[in-house]
Amino acid sequence: MISEQPSLLARTPAGRRATGIGPVIERYTTDFAFYGSGKAALYDGLAGLVSPGENVLVPAYLPDAVVEPFRDLALEPRYYRVRETLAPNRADLVERLDDETAAVVTVDYFGFPQSGLEAVASLLDDRDCYHVDDNAHAPISVDNGTLLGTRGHLGITSLRKLLPIPDGAVLYCNDESVAARLEPSSFAGVRDELGVDDCRHVLESVAGDLLEANATVRRTVERLIAERSASVPDPKARYEAGKTPMSRVSAAVVDAADPTAIRRARRTNYLAWRRCFDSRSGVEIYHETLPEGICPQVFPLRTDSPQRLVAALERCGVAAHTWPRLAATVRDDPAYAVARRLARETVALPVHQGVDPAAIEAVADRLRW
Ligand SMILES: Cc1ncc(COP(=O)(O)O)c(C=O)c1O
Structure with missing residues (x-):
């Protein structure tokens, strides 16, 4: 099975340079702090800079929960239109900007600038x-020599998108005056003690690995999970759950990770998927080239028949999904036609460091849709 996320206990590549993620960040920036979630980091980053009643401009192509920290700060989230290339629609952005705009958010989708x-x-x-x-x-x-997230006045990254951890994020202060006004809240930093959630995460990872080995039990559990995920927590609940410091188990995995091996594995897997889809009709690959330094989150592509592709991949044992679940405001407004189409047609395939490139090659031989 090519799973959506790497497993804590599965074999992940490691070499002599298992330096942890911290030194990579330190090579590119000096002012950063850990958090439990990217959304909590966004809250803290802006808290000392904005006033209630102002607005924040965010791309319409965005998961629904990302604006929750702005609402928490009594800011109005305003969605701007995006282009098919995922670039901001500049004219639309200009129209929505006004004197009350405190911040504009841009997104490095899927690990590309x-x-x-x-x-x-x-x-x-x-x-x-x-x-x-x-x-x-x-x-x-x-x-090009810049760590994504360190452009602009401040930035964030979400460590659980890279590593098999229950939580974890980083806030970057890329500007001296912003750093001076930062007011870290109680959810900045790393928790002092191991908590119940740390133990649960390790146990779930062990269970996940056992399930990999037993197809019958796995199918039963997958059905139960599918039934349960019909009720994904609402955006506010997801945000509230992430308002904590980073857990100890996450900090330990972050410290033990091998960034060089992880980047290499993700790039190899990205290129294996690209070969798989290069000559197929009905799909559009977002990024044909993989510039040096890029460590992709997933292999994203677009297709007119996303559900058929996801089902075909599932038959080959690949956990792929469309991305993201948009905010209701965007889903209900025809002005955001491009973002709605992108969310319907974009399928994300796993490239994480736990995936064996040979398994992707095997899928390429079997995939029919
Ligand atoms: C573009 C974007 N920004 C921010 C976040 C929030 O990160 P976290 O889940 O760590 O709060 C996400 C999460 O999926 C995201 O996709």
Whole structure:
């Protein structure tokens, strides 16, 4: 089975350079702090900079829960349109910007740098408005010598998108005046003690590995999980659950990780999927090239028949999914036609370090849809 996430106990690549993730971050930036979630980091990053009643501009192509920290700060989230390339629609952004705009968020989707970033940066140059570089997807992705998330005034990344951990994120303060005004809350840093959640995470990982080995039990559990996930917690509940410091088990995995091996494995798997889809009709690959330094979160593609592709991949043992679940405001408004189409048609395939590239090659031979 090619799972969606790496397992804590499964064989993950490690070499002599298992330095942990911290030194990678330190190579590119000095001012950062750990959090339980990216959303908690967004809250803290903006708390000392904004006033209630102001607004924050976010791309319409965004998971529904990401604006919860802004609501918590009594800010109005305003969705701006995006282009088919995932770049911000500059004209729409200009229209929504006003004197009450405290910040504009851009997203480095799937571990690749946000396209059209220069246009946004030049727009904000003369304004009293912060730029947030949301690199939730790929903590160690580097573009032309810059760690994603460290552009703009502040940025975030979500460590659980990279590693088999229950929580974990980083807030980057990329600007001295922003760093000076940072007011860390009780959910900054790493928890002092092991908690119940740490033990639960380890137990779940053990159970997950046992299930890998037993197909019958696995199918039963998958059915139960599918039934339960019909009721995914609402965005606010997901946000509230992430308002904690990073857990001890996450900190331990972050410290033990081998960034070089992880980046290499993810890139190899990305290229294996690209070969699998290169000559197939009916799919559009977002990023044909994989520039040096990029550590992809997933292999994202677009297709007119996403459900058929997800089902075909599942028959080959691959856990793929469409992304993301949009905010209701976006889902219900035809003005966001592009974001809605992207969310319907984008399928994300796993490339994590627990995936064996040979398994992807085997899927390529069997995949019919
Ligand atoms: C673009 C983007 N930003 C922010 C977040 C929030 O990260 P976290 O889940 O760590 O709160 C996510 C989570 O999926 C995301 O996709």
